[in-house]
Amino acid sequence: MGVTEDAVRDICTDAVFERGKRYLADGRIREIHRVDSTVTAVGSGSRQYDVRVNLVADGFTPWCDCPYDGPGTCKHIVAVLCRCIDDPPADDGDRLDAALDDADADDLRAFLRGELASNTALRERFLARAGEPTSRSVDELRAAIDRQFDQTNPEYHVVFEPIDVTRWFDLANEYREQGQYASAATVYRALVDSLDDNMVRVDGAYDHFSRAFSRALDGYVDCVVTAERDANAVTDAVAFLEARGTSGTPLLAEHFEKATVELREKANEQSDK
Numbered sequence: 001m002g003v004t005e006d007a008v009r010d011i012c013t014d015a016v017f018e019r020g021k022r023y024l025a026d027g028r029i030r031e032i033h034r035v036d037s038t039v040t041a042v043g044s045g046s047r048q049y050d051v052r053v054n055l056v057a058d059g060f061t062p063w064c065d066c067p068y069d070g071p072g073t074c075k076h077i078v079a080v081l082c083r084c085i086d087d088p089p090a091d092d093g094d095r096l097d098a099a100l101d102d103a104d105a106d107d108l109r110a111f112l113r114g115e116l117a118s119n120t121a122l123r124e125r126f127l128a129r130a131g132e133p134t135s136r137s138v139d140e141l142r143a144a145i146d147r148q149f150d151q152t153n154p155e156y157h158v159v160f161e162p163i164d165v166t167r168w169f170d171l172a173n174e175y176r177e178q179g180q181y182a183s184a185a186t187v188y189r190a191l192v193d194s195l196d197d198n199m200v201r202v203d204g205a206y207d208h209f210s211r212a213f214s215r216a217l218d219g220y221v222d223c224v225v226t227a228e229r230d231a232n233a234v235t236d237a238v239a240f241l242e243a244r245g246t247s248g249t250p251l252l253a254e255h256f257e258k259a260t261v262e263l264r265e266k267a268n269e270q271s272d273k
Contacts, residue, residue, distance in 0.1 A: 003055050003088075008081045011059055012072040020078025029079050034089040035096060041083075043076035051080050067161040069205045121167045128174035134183040141168070141190035149198045159201045162208040165191065169212075172219055181227030188223060189240070191216035196248040213252065217259050225266040234267045 009017055023029070023043070030048075032041035037056040043049040049066040060081060068074035083089075100108070116123040128134070134141075148163050168191050175184035195213040202209050224237045238260055245256030 003060075003081055003084045005082075005085060007060075008078060008085070011062065012074075012078050013070070016070070016072060016075050017078055020075040021082055023075050024079040024082050029076075029083055032080065032083060032089045034091050034093075036091065036093045039080060039084060039089065041080045043079065049076050051076050053077060053080055053084075055084060063164070063166060065162055065164055067205050069207055071207075121171075124171055125174050128171060128178060128180065128183070131178050131180065133180050134175070134186055136186075138186055138190045138193065141187060142193045145190060145194035146198065149194070149201060157201055158203045159198070160204040162205040165195075165212055169215065169219075172223075176223065181223040185220055185223035185227055185237075188216050188220035192220055192244070196244060196252055199249045199252065214255065217255060221259050221263045221266065224263060234263065238263055 008020075012020070023045075028044050030042045030044050032039065034040075034055075037054050039053050039055060041051045043051055043064070043066070049064055052063045053060045060077075062073050062077040062081075064074050064076045066074050066076055068076075116126055124134075145165065145168060148165070149159055152159055152161065152163055168187055172184045172187040172191075175181070175187065192213065195209060195216060199209060199213070220237075224234065227233075241256050241260040241263065245253045245260065248256065
């Protein structure tokens with residue numbers, strides 16, 4: 001699986017590594033499961049935190065919903081990875097494959113359709129995997145992302161802890177893998193919109209939100225260039241970035257300016273080919 005102490009130390013500070021080791025030794029890691037290379041677990045403390053890592057991905061692509069805002073990863077992620085070094089959980093992948101092989105096709109279809117009917121996020125990813133373009137506008141997607149900010153701390157306007165926007169990045173990536181770059185750009189633009197406007201509410205986990213914003217902005221520029229060949233579409237994207245640079249969060253203005261320059265340069269390169 002490629003999980004070593006040195007590899008874990010590479011993604012955290014020395015202090016956090018020691019805290020993660022103690023956290024594991026104290027029996028704080030619960031409900032740990034693995035399917036193939038993906039491990040999920042729950043860290044138990046003053047409250048419970050969900051953790052997810054990929055044991056074979058570069059840097060383990062870790063995620064945790066705790067409010068840690070320091071350099072590198074948090075102690076919960078470190079604890080889960082250290083557990084995987086010393087005592088990795090059994091892989092349920094074969095069991096899952098066996099159950100799928102034995103399942104009746106009609107029953108499986110009915111089960112999947114029922115899940116897709118009740119789970120919007122899963123349904124969107126399924127349709128994206130099937131090559132269907134998004135049916136939702138930037139405004140509709142943006143409203144759904146905004147609701148995550150509103151529901152995180154409903155009694156206060158301020159957001160103290162990270163918000164898991166993995167769902168939207170997964171959706172955008174699914175569109176990209178299927179060659180639906182315009183749909184991926186729509187998702188990225190909604191993320192950029194929401195993260196930019198809601199950044200004023202953030203009072204903690206700044207690194208988390210900054211990384212998400214930068215990732216969404218980079219993805220937007222890449223997908224616009226790849227998806228669009230006509231000048232009007234690129235002009236619209238440039239206008240969006242320029243408007244955000246002047247009307248959005250002042251702290252992010254420089255990022256929009258750089259993205260505007262990058263988009264123009266990449267669009268010119270594409271037109272010259």
